Amino acid sequence: MSHFRSEIGEQPAVAARLLADAAAVEPIAAAIKRAQPMAIMLAARGSSDHAALYAKYLFQARNRIPVALAAPSLFTHYAAPPRLERFCVIGISQSGASPDVAAVLAEARRQGAVTVAMTNAADSALAAAADFAVALQAGQEQSVPASKTYTASLLAIALLSQALDHDPDFQEALEHVPDAMRAALASEDQAERMGKSIAAENLVVLGRGFNLATAEELALKLTETSYVMARAWSAADFLHGPIAIAEDRFPLILVESPGPTLADTRQLAARLHSSGCQVRQLADGTDRLPDATSSILFNSRLPEALTPLSLAVAAQLLAYHLALARGRDPDRPRSLKKVTQTW
């Protein structure tokens, strides 16, 4: 079995480990509450940047704290960082080794912001640059495409959100995450069928709200492991121009979860279907999409705000099976190393 596939399977155990150690984020939440930051800024690259995108929705929706995503080049190349003394700044990096993410944290700390590193490498430069570090505790990730460190980052974000504003229903849902990931793993036969059914070299992935992050992460995983040109859009942004490419068997994957944006994305799906597009569905907790070319459907019973954790697992399985169907080695994509250092 490839490292990628075996690490996908480890995710329920990784999540359970993080949940058991949830108290580790309490002092961080206490420090943030004391500082009363006006906003949170996140710095990250690659898959970790999709975890940051999830945080953009979760911290704003649950904690009402405005969220900005950093432009690292302003800290590195341009030496013109913004004023962050009233911010909480969070850096996310599996390896903790990307100098640009560490540079954002170091500057924010120098200015007096509350700084937090989320990393799988407790002794990394990123952890050293921050006031606080959240250990992702995912164990070594050997596959180049991230899987367990991605969902561990999502869960660390959700635990911090919960520690900032505790809610018993959300707590129950958090504790259900490992089981929800198992429900996603059980959808593997559907992922295999869908992987075999995709022949295109171009593909659009649509999501919205909390699962815009999932759409971005699925697109990146498909690009990394199978070299297809996959691009994610928010279903709303797609209507503002890019929809011009969608006709005539053009392949799209819709990422769905039950929530207030579902009606809109269903309406878009009907429009795409009537234009002759191939619409596929990756969904946790919704009905089968009428006219879908193929579907990956399961029901983890998570509230929508946590479905990015289950849907990411199913998205990884799809990327894995698409790579297998194309005879690619998902562990070692060409041109990539496990640790990417950018400035």
Add this chain to the structure above:
Amino acid sequence: MSHFRSEIGEQPAVAARLLADAAAVEPIAAAIKRAQPMAIMLAARGSSDHAALYAKYLFQARNRIPVALAAPSLFTHYAAPPRLERFCVIGISQSGASPDVAAVLAEARRQGAVTVAMTNAADSALAAAADFAVALQAGQEQSVPASKTYTASLLAIALLSQALDHDPDFQEALEHVPDAMRAALASEDQAERMGKSIAAENLVVLGRGFNLATAEELALKLTETSYVMARAWSAADFLHGPIAIAEDRFPLILVESPGPTLADTRQLAARLHSSGCQVRQLADGTDRLPDATSSILFNSRLPEALTPLSLAVAAQLLAYHLALARGRDPDRPRSLKKVTQTW
């Protein structure tokens, strides 16, 4: 002549008109200075969202004010907006008619934020929702793909940045913008040649720093007018995974301007070239890229922070000529209307 091409040509005059009325942003800057906002949030869709991306770099680098891009669905579908009372919130929309962008401004104003609409429709819902409106004064835009309203939005942002922190060198550069756009218009023969040379259905556009916005806008224009699947990445993000797709005659366009990120993007270009990629170059003020498949080169003599205004004009010319070469009508992309309303 198509509306798209004739509106591309109007841009020096539109810019001159906005510059002549620069005093209109002074009361807005005064109100922002009085409120001393902790951060700026921008809400926009489509091309206007790329103007917001430019603002993310310009306000942070020149004014040191942190910038966040809004997640409109939190204001509309989820009814869970963040706390924005210490923010300045700017909505950008050519038509001023997208309900989601207006909803962000209305909620921010209700909370006590300083709110600004930038729109080409002075009597729009967006203008009505805000404390202040900046009129883009671009005249009616008849082509569905935006051109002059895009660069007018960039210039409105630059004028507001200047009104917040006045600098005589930047003032001189602002006044040079219409001439810089004329220099870009004079590169049309190069845009025509490059447009004729692109046969691919997939294309990656790379930019960084201030011109990440230009890369995104070029990718959208190519998608809208020629139905190619074009995707922009920051040159740094591209290294964190997506570079796996780039080998073997894969077509990329590098957007360049003279500045501190140029050395990095040149290094990336050499790596892409050695992988056998077709690397094209769209550049204002840099040297010809060795081994480029084709180049659009001019020198507007703008400082890097304003080159998105000249490079956008050249990017529009490339999209126009690619559409012509493919026999498409650039004015009326399939599936699109001029005004897109999303919630």
